[in-house]
Amino acid sequence: MARRKTEVFSMSFLDCITCAFGSVVLVYTLINAQGGLRAQTVDQTQRAEVSKLEEQVLEGYQKLVVLRNSMIETDKESVRTEGMGTRVLEETERLKVELADSSKETLSRREAIERLKADLKSLEEGNRRLEGASKDPSATGTRVRGFVGQGDRQYLTGLKVGGDRILLFVDVSASMLDETVVNVLRMRNMPESKKLMSQKWRRTVSTVEWLAAQMPLEGQFQIYAFNTKTYALVQGSEGKWLKANDPNSMTEALEKLRKTVPADGTSIENAFLAMNALNPKPDNVIMVTDGLPTQAAAAPLIRKTIDGDARLKLFERAFAKYPRDVPFNVILMPMEGDPMAPAAFWLAARDTGGSFMSPSKDWP
Template sequence: MARKRRPFEVFSMSFLDCMSCGFGAVILFFMIINAQVRETTDQPSELMAETRKLEVEILEGRKDLVLAKNTIEELEVEKDTAEGQIAQIIALIEELRAELAEYDQDTLAEIERIEQLQTDIKTLEEEVKRLLAMAEEEELEGNRLREFKGEGDRQYLTGLKLGGARTLILVDRSASMLDDTIINIIRRRNMPMDDKLRAAKWRQVVASVDWLTAQFQPGSEFQMYMFNTEAEPVITGSDGVWLKADDATQLDEAVRVLRRTSPEGGTNMKSAMEVVTSLQPWPDNIILLVDGLPTMDEPTTNKRTVSGRDRARYFTNAVRELPSDIPVNVFLYPLEGDYEAPFLYWVLAYRTGGSFISVSNDWP
């Protein structure tokens, strides 16, 4: 007998498929939702970090801004202070210039006029002497080659040795000859040439030279050099040549050139001492007009400042250029702060057999 077939149940298979598909759909949906949540969570974290970084930068920028404002305020205060000081200095300069204008009214033209009048007077006096041949007048003048009118007993010096057949005068014309104090030297050296020529200290030096030339012995010879960074003859073209002291024209010319020469530059005394041995024959008397120790021993230097020890060393080097048997007569003018100068120049005069003279403000 034929076996009866079991009927095929379609419903049960479709149900299982539906269940599987539905479960898979649920899992897929859950996975999609979970992924979106993670992405959303990561993005705010990155944004927060970026925000904090920007906040830190803003804070640092504000600090820098505050510092910059404080610095600007400090600079403005310093600027105001500096402007006030500059105004005070300018006012002081104007005040000093006004004071100079009050006390120094001489001009270069007035100096020339005085020189011309002095020349005319001397010419007339010489003519009177020649015509009248008065013995009394010759005796009064004695051995003087030039006339110098001083004030009372300031016309002579005790102890100064002016004898000798050949006299060499060395005149310091460095910037320190403009004044006795450092601050006034700095102030005057930046002034015009006319103001430098009117400096009381320099005019006193020129007057001293004028007095010295009036004391030369008849028949003697002389030479005059001025020195700052270098030494040069006062009379142009007379380098290495002895001049006749009997020639009043040359003596007047030397004083006139000095009166029109302005002090400037440093003090190289070594160059002045080298002149001594360059003259043939050597001088038998040296007159040195200075106000302090040298500031250099070469024509040029890179030093901005010079110590007291250096200045003493420059002095020693300069003195070594001198022959040992020539007397040196020193005229030392006042200078602020150079305390070793009087002693060292006194030693120089003493060892050479010369004289040391500390010049007062009212001489000659």
């Protein structure tokens, strides 16, 4: 019997090799799968960290924007604070000036009180004379009002305060505050109490009081104030005549004049138009003013400065409305920069049989 031939690679060996290779493949597959899972886990972790970092970056940007806005607001607040500091210093200086002005105003008020006392004394004297005149017409107290001046001078003026119907015109424009243009501009920005105490205006009021004291008892009167407009000092008496022997009417008119603050420009044409509305017409007109008009009946559409020639033309236009049979008396207060005024008013007074005067500083 022949011997069997022995083979090195038998079926059993191949099975072992195959099983070993399958094991290796399985192990490799398991290792690869575990590695992929671990890589996926690491990737998710890294993505989470990246997202967290991105959120932190965004939050940082937001905080940076807030800080920048805060810094801008801080800079603005610093600028405002510096401005407030400057304003506080300016306000402090202004308050110091106002305090000084207040002290001066207190002194002016004291002077006003003394002058008002003198006015009250004048009123009381006028009432006593009026009472004496009403009881006995032949007595010495025959004037409408008493007047206390600074002295006992008598002036030869040719001014006659007489007639049955006497009309007084009082200029209450801004130029009545002072004799110079610069001081008029300065006075316009002062308090009303300062304006009422200006020397020129006090002289004007005293002049009207003197004229009122010279009126005859048996006559009638009317007092008109005029600037750009014309109105009666006794409220509601426009176009009417008042009795000179009525102390209430005269007192009310003068009290209103003392409280009137000069302002605005001058329209003599409006004054003459108001005069022509009186019925019957006056037989004596006295005007207290300081210069030629600055406008006609209505203000110009375009506001501009006016020279002497234009002011003279405005006066001639206004005087054309004045009746030539009524004496026109003018008391011209001093004012610089209007050289044509004295001649114009003198000619107007001469043409109507009136008088013209430019009083001294201590008159009346």
